[in-house]
Amino acid sequence: MRKPLDLKISVSGVRGVVGDALTPQLVSSFGAAFGTYTGAGPILVGTDTRPSREMVCHAVVAGLMSVGCTPIDLGIVPVPVLQSHIRRSGAFGGICVTASHNPIEWNALKFFGSDGILLRPHEAAELTDLYHQGVFPRIGGTAVPVPRTDDTAIRHHRRTVLSHIDVDAIRAARIHVAVDCCNGAAHSAAPDFLTELGCEVTLINADPDRPFPHDPEPIPENMGQLRQAVIASGADIGFIQDADADRLAIAGSDGNPLGEEATLALVVRHFLGRSPGPVVVNVSTSRMLDDVCAEAGVPLHRTRVGEINVVQRMREVGARIGGEGNGGVIAAEINPCRDSFVAMAYILEAMALNGAAINDLRSAIPRYVFVKQRVEVRLRDVPAALRRFRDLWQQATLDTTDGIKAIWSDRWVQARASNTEPIIRLIAEAPTERDAHALLEASRERLLVP
Helix, strand or coil: CCCCCCCEEECCEEEEEECCCECHHHHHHHHHHHHHHHCCCEEEEEECCCCCHHHHHHHHHHHHHHCCCEEEEEEECCHHHHHHHHHHHCCCEEEEECCCCCCCCEEEEEEECCCCCECCHHHHHHHHHHHHHCCCCCCCHHHCCCCEECCCHHHHHHHHHHCCCCHHHHHHHCCEEEEECCCCCCCCHHHHHHHHCCCEEEEECCCCCCCCCCCCCCCHHHCHHHHHHHHHHCCCEEEEECCCCCCEEEECCCCCECCHHHHHHHHHHHHHHHCCCCEEEECCCCCHHHHHHHHHCCCEEEECCCHHHHHHHHHHHCCCEEEECCCEEEECCCECCCCHHHHHHHHHHHHHHHCCCHHHHHHCCCCCEEEEEEEECCHHHHHHHHHHHHHHCCCCEEECCCCEEEECCCCEEEEEECCCCCEEEEEEEECCHHHHHHHHHHHHHHHHCC
16 A cells, blocks of 8 residues: 555645545535635535545535535536536536545545636635635534535436437447446446447446445556456447546457557547647647647647646637547537546547447557656655756757656657656657657656766
């Protein structure tokens, strides 16, 4: 088990190890701070399936009620469902109790404004200031609002997504899908969604009382069960979601992972085939997106890592499609956030309309080797480590959009401080595995050794 780490506060929310950095007192105070920030009104609250969810959720609700907000409990819901429902319901905002891809001992709060979008950096900073000040407009005992529940969010979200795709074509294709929900927030929403699309569904890991059967991050090393399910069932494709269901990774009909970076590339290529326009991704996303956008003759914009950074730039340049290469697809007109259901819909539509297997669609996009490492570095040592990284690769083209990215004509390597954990994330991409790992290892050595 990973050792307890300090509380992490960022544009992605507040997260930490439950019982260590993340306590009921802290959660309640952040709930009160958020209610103070939004003003007294309805606030949607949802969770993933972590064992700590009830404790954390009760603390959130208490904090919200203490400043006059009316919590509306959605229960266990995918985070993109909660985001969509904020806009539909007219809520003042929303909080999702989920630590996404982090291990089971973690939990977190994700904060969303009345537009269903993660707080912008300046908004997150204002919320954090309110929390640290600790002065909240508490209400008296006779004015405490009554919490409500709402079980319609998943159904409404499903209807919204389906209204933007060719449902008839997908149903006619009768695609067999194996899906691994990681016993997470999409345990019921995913099979219902795929069934509505006329798919034959082989379902694994859909028991919310038994999280998590494997590490919840949807990366190849966690897709062994999905691979077996695809092969055993003869499925045409495999999908795997993370714990809060905003990210999606894919396995081919042979059960082998296509790589989390392939999800966004496949969706963007399909989308641009019918609606060309600018695309926005973060600076850590695969160069496959450069190839896809060049093929379509459209501009590609890159931002800092973080869903809100991509969403903001999409609005600025009028992009209808974008996302993050970790399996997070953002379709502005459907749900302006990372949404694994939108990703599944577009992938299935691409297969149906092209009459093509997923492996054939993947073969149409150039391949690179994409590798990552986590380097644990104390927060105070991060600046010096990044300076050493910059000096190592000073002959390359350096991009400082987020951390430092050294770029050559056919490869790149990046080092950046994580938004969610006290680590430096190293990412490299190159034509061959040998080249990619060489970039990674040289970078790691320089980060750790002055």
